[in-house]
Amino acid sequence: MTRTVTSVINGKAVTDAAGTLTLNNPADLSDHVADVSLASSRTFLDACRAAKEAQAEWAATPAPTRGRAIQQIGRLIEANKERLATLVTREIGKPYPEALGEVQEMVDTCDFFLGEGRRLYGQTVPSEMHDKQLFTFRRPVGSLAIITAGNFPVAVPSWYLVPALLCGNSVTWKPAEYAAASAQATAELFWHGGLPEGLLNLVVADGPTTFEGLELGMDAGVIDKVGFTGSVEVGRRIGELAGRNLQQATLELGGKNPLVVMPDADLDLAVEGALFSGFGTSGQRCTSLGTVFVHESIHDEFLRRFDEATRAAKVGDPMDPSVLYGPMISQKFCDNAERWLDAVEGHHTLHGSTGIGRITADNPREGFVGDPDAGIFMHPTIVDGITAKDELYRHETFGPIVGVGTFADFDEAIELANGHGYGLSSSIYTTDPKTAFRFAERISAGMTSINNSTSGAEAHLPFGGNGKSGNGSRQSGMWVIDQFTRWQSVNWDYAGKLQKAQMDVTDV
Numbered sequence: 001m002t003r004t005v006t007s008v009i010n011g012k013a014v015t016d017a018a019g020t021l022t023l024n025n026p027a028d029l030s031d032h033v034a035d036v037s038l039a040s041s042r043t044f045l046d047a048c049r050a051a052k053e054a055q056a057e058w059a060a061t062p063a064p065t066r067g068r069a070i071q072q073i074g075r076l077i078e079a080n081k082e083r084l085a086t087l088v089t090r091e092i093g094k095p096y097p098e099a100l101g102e103v104q105e106m107v108d109t110c111d112f113f114l115g116e117g118r119r120l121y122g123q124t125v126p127s128e129m130h131d132k133q134l135f136t137f138r139r140p141v142g143s144l145a146i147i148t149a150g151n152f153p154v155a156v157p158s159w160y161l162v163p164a165l166l167c168g169n170s171v172t173w174k175p176a177e178y179a180a181a182s183a184q185a186t187a188e189l190f191w192h193g194g195l196p197e198g199l200l201n202l203v204v205a206d207g208p209t210t211f212e213g214l215e216l217g218m219d220a221g222v223i224d225k226v227g228f229t230g231s232v233e234v235g236r237r238i239g240e241l242a243g244r245n246l247q248q249a250t251l252e253l254g255g256k257n258p259l260v261v262m263p264d265a266d267l268d269l270a271v272e273g274a275l276f277s278g279f280g281t282s283g284q285r286c287t288s289l290g291t292v293f294v295h296e297s298i299h300d301e302f303l304r305r306f307d308e309a310t311r312a313a314k315v316g317d318p319m320d321p322s323v324l325y326g327p328m329i330s331q332k333f334c335d336n337a338e339r340w341l342d343a344v345e346g347h348h349t350l351h352g353s354t355g356i357g358r359i360t361a362d363n364p365r366e367g368f369v370g371d372p373d374a375g376i377f378m379h380p381t382i383v384d385g386i387t388a389k390d391e392l393y394r395h396e397t398f399g400p401i402v403g404v405g406t407f408a409d410f411d412e413a414i415e416l417a418n419g420h421g422y423g424l425s426s427s428i429y430t431t432d433p434k435t436a437f438r439f440a441e442r443i444s445a446g447m448t449s450i451n452n453s454t455s456g457a458e459a460h461l462p463f464g465g466n467g468k469s470g471n472g473s474r475q476s477g478m479w480v481i482d483q484f485t486r487w488q489s490v491n492w493d494y495a496g497k498l499q500k501a502q503m504d505v506t507d508v
């Protein structure tokens with residue numbers, strides 16, 4: 001079945017002639033998944049206006065009632081889990097078990113926030129004066145523009161939409177065009193779950209149109225905050241635009257996530273972690289492993305085992321539960337990753353596969369599941385010999401490419417793990433708890449794992465990064481509420497006379 005995807009404002013499909021897009025299954029390009037109609041910046045603005053209009057009534061709805069709406073949406077998503085996961089796999093090639101996990105992450109997010117509707121706590125604070133009470137309240141931010149990447153077309157948007165709506169905001173959601181069908185199917189579940197019209201509007205637009213729409217919306221005062229998950233380059237521009245409008249964006253950008261293997265590590269466990277986070281999802285997670293830093297004394301043994309495990313890993317049809325990973329999301333992702341392989345300089349040794357680059361009948365991979373020529377698949381590649389001088393040390397590839405480098409002591413491991421400029425996820429393999437906690441203390445990353453992979457963060461812990469990985473905002477769990485509410489202080493004076501702060505203070 002081919003889906004028709006349009007923008008939706010106030011529950012109504014909007015088609016303007018700003019362009020069209022054809023989406024095919026990247027594992028089988030003959031499978032036509034969706035025809036997408038792209039919106040103009042005017043439609044973007046209309047969506048933000050509609051959201052702004054709908055927001056006041058929603059903000060006045062009791063938070064526990066908003067929580068119940070989230071609960072209904074969560075149950076509906078759960079009931080449609082297989083259907084939605086199948087579409088995610090068809091549209092972006094994510095292995096089906098991971099796609100199921102992704103939808104589950106959205107269900108978990110709804111489960112977490114339905115209760116938050118009864119817990120949007122404020123404080124009571126002592127006053128300097130008699131007969132006066134001070135309080136703090138969380139207030140919604142207003143109308144939000146949320147722009148998301150397509151590698152997690154369901155889970156990552158849910159980290160924005162669910163808490164934003166729970167906190168009393170409205171949303172204009174601009175998903176990645178190349179994952180528009182999954183986004184539309186997700187938004188439909190919000191609408192069918194009973195969310196009042198206008199609170200969630202969907203706009204499918206390309207990048208330049210989105211920037212135009214954001215500028216128009218900010219000028220018109222109908223965007224109060226922007227949330228963005230995607231590249232550093234676009235994140236910078238969004239941050240600048242927000243800054244000019246005296247707004248703070250929520251930015252969740254890339255990563256060059258390091259995995260450190262200490263001499264006392266369980267090597268097989270470390271190899272398993274490197275394999276999953278390096279090549280799982282074809283390396284297309286912002287938490288994917290970038291470089292493994294191995295102590296020089298165990299480098300050769302680690303590399304031997306990592307190479308062996310990578311060669312043995314199954315690649316191919318994402319519906320087959322035995323594959324480690326499926327296709328690249330689209331040709332563009334494949335081209336970008338291939339450019340990084342072209343840029344690898346001579347002094348590196350490549351491992352992991354008999355081929356390099358795109359897997360085809362002429363450049364085959366042993367044990368490939370399915371027909372490589374039907375889709376866009378890549379060989380896994382281990383690039384050994386990475387040092388801080390290499391481009392690959394400091395740039396995210398978003399493909400199945402893992403660097404390996406060495407260190408002589410713990411201080412050097414920390415320097416290498418921090419020196420690339422990103423700070424999203426990280427991991428250490430060691431059997432010594434002291435080393436593990438020293439690592440957690442000194443690594444500049446929003447997330448760190450001890451004896452586990454860099455990817456696979458749970459939905460109720462803060463998610464976000466330092467350095468180039470974002471602007472310090474955190475998503476998920478109760479911490480994200482700080483992104484979608486603003487504190488208001490309320491002071492209530494019942495003295496019956498004017499009391500002046502700093503002047504009428506009661507002395508002991």
Ligand code: UN1
Pocket residue numbers: 151152156229284285286287454455456457458
């Ligand atoms: C992303 O790639 O943008 O931690 C998010 C993980 C997933 C989310 C990744 N739960 O790997």
